[in-house]
Amino acid sequence: METNPKNESQRLEALRSLNILDTLPEQEYDQITKLVASICDTPIALISLLDEDRQWFKSKIGVDYCETNKKYAFCNLAIQADDELMEVSDTRKDERFHENPLVNGKDQIIFYAGVPLRDKYGYALGTLCVLDHQPRTLSPQQREGILSLANQVIKLFELHAINRGLKKTQKQLKEKNAQLRNFAGVVSHDMKMPLANMIVTIDVLKAKYKGKLDEAGLDYLNNLKKSSFQLSDYISNILTHYESDSITNNEDALEKFDFHTLVEDIVEMLDIGDDCDITFPEDSDKIYTNRIALEQILLNLIGNSLKYNDKDKIEIHIDFRKEPHFYRFFVKDNGIGIPKDKQKEIFNLFSTAADNDRKGNKGNGIGLSTVKKMIHNLGGKISVNSVEGQETTFEFTIERTKKVN
CATH class of the missing domain: 3.30.565.10 (Histidine kinase-like ATPase, C-terminal domain)
Incomplete structure (x- = not known):
């Protein structure tokens, strides 16, 4: 039963870029599986993701394992189908499942219905599915329910991607801000001593050459001293701004x-x-x-x-x-x-x-x-x-x- 959908490498890249495989259970996903199991009246409901050679469950109701071999995963067929919902009323009568241990073994999965979870580029990352140990057919209301809830899972995936992007951006901004703070600190400290030397030198020049400088020359030196003080004040304020976090967190x-x-x-x-x-x-x-x-x-x-x-x-x-x-x-x-x-x-x-x-x-x-x-x-x-x-x-x-x- 093992087949690969078209553009499998791109699909796998899209799945892994979501960075959701092997993450911890989350209430938002578990609420959906509980609800879809109740709506469809099935003992098993899963949010499955199809990796390269395994099927992993982001959320599960009615099973005690977290993943299965992709070779026997019903969802592997569902993500290849063009239909919005793949439904198999009795897997024992479907030749695609004749040698499947999930049908013939102790699990006895007889009924399956799965909705492919497609991202905005059309790649099916997995499914929202319900399973039963006996033959059955979904009612129109149940079909509508599982399709609507599958859409909510997709929205959760999109939110997950957005949040991940925001966290990455936030981390980058923190790193850039730290670099800027360190740069400002180093530059400011390195500039304060030369500025202090300039101010002292101006006073020395005024004292030593006062008799040789005309009024315009003294004005130049006074303006230079005034500008040096202004720059020193500016540097001090920059240092205070970037050191304010350490001051307030002390x-x-x-x-x-x-x-x-x-x-x-x-x-x-x-x-x-x-x-x-x-x-x-x-x-x-x-x-x-x-x-x-x-x-x-x-x-x-x-x-x-x-x-x-x-x-x-x-x-x-x-x-x-x-x-x-x-x-x-x-x-x-x-x-x-x-x-x-x-x-x-x-x-x-x-x-x-x-x-x-x-x-x-x-x-x-x-x-x-x-x-x-x-x-x-x-x-x-x-x-x-x-x-x-x-x-x-x-x-x-x-x-x-x-x-x-």
């Missing part, structure tokens, strides 16, 4: 601390002048979270409130409250505001809302992207509400972490 950074003290430390680091008033939350409270990550987030947001402000008196209001599952933070300022059409894109990497900051420097569009990434890693969300020319409020949450003693 469980050793979890600690209990006073929020007021954290904000005071940040204000001291930013060296805020007399032209700025910062108000703190009314109540000082202890919180338990990733202190390093929260410090980075607030440094960036408060720093932006200082930089992107055109008022004579900068006003920054910081607020905080505890919720059952989250800590909620607010950073509000009276700065230049953010145009409505840019309020969504400002969290994208390299996206900026303003042309220049308070000192005339152009932002690099890395900070808010890093902030959003860190907040997401901490189980929270960030949003912005702004009136152009008047004020901006950033609101973000961080998931509350239970302290493990």
Whole structure:
């Protein structure tokens, strides 16, 4: 009974590319075999796949083995037939099965009905079939049922292929992202030292040759120093962006601390002048979270409130409250505001809302992207509400972490 369908090599390639042979049982397939056995009132139902020399069952009802020799598989004939359903009412009366041990042996498979499972290219990968130990004929309703369920198996195969493709793409993206992160880290670290040397050299040149340089020459050196600082800041932001995952995933950074003290430390680091008033939350409270990550987030947001402000008196209001599952933070300022059409894109990497900051420097569009990434890693969300020319409020949450003693 062993025959090979046309284009067998292509069919086998299509089957193996699905990468489903010898996979573990899955509920979605088992539900179909149970249902088709019930509809057709048969003791055996199978989802079979025809490999080069074996028939393997992705799902089975009524048998205790997982595969058979392809030579004796009824499904091998079904996948070669042009009919949408191959039905054999009594295999004992069909000469194709006279020497088949599945008919003449202890199994006594007398009835068979199988629907070829064809992929989008028309290759029959296997069948959805029902078997019985006695002669029978499917009713019109049973035929319709098995055909409909076979179509669902095909859709499951298609979903399996899509999911496999997505997982492969996801793996490739992770690998590319890791490569990019490593590249950015190496390049950034390697650039910081030459930049520091350039800045020091500029100061040496200014000090040593100040009397020999005219005003234009000094301006050139000052501009060069300013550009070096900007590039150094850009590199630092790139490093922070790509290192944010390791910062937020560091469980050793979890600690209990006073929020007021954290904000005071940040204000001291930013060296805020007399032209700025910062108000703190009314109540000082202890919180338990990733202190390093929260410090980075607030440094960036408060720093932006200082930089992107055109008022004579900068006003920054910081607020905080505890919720059952989250800590909620607010950073509000009276700065230049953010145009409505840019309020969504400002969290994208390299996206900026303003042309220049308070000192005339152009932002690099890395900070808010890093902030959003860190907040997401901490189980929270960030949003912005702004009136152009008047004020901006950033609101973000961080998931509350239970302290493990």
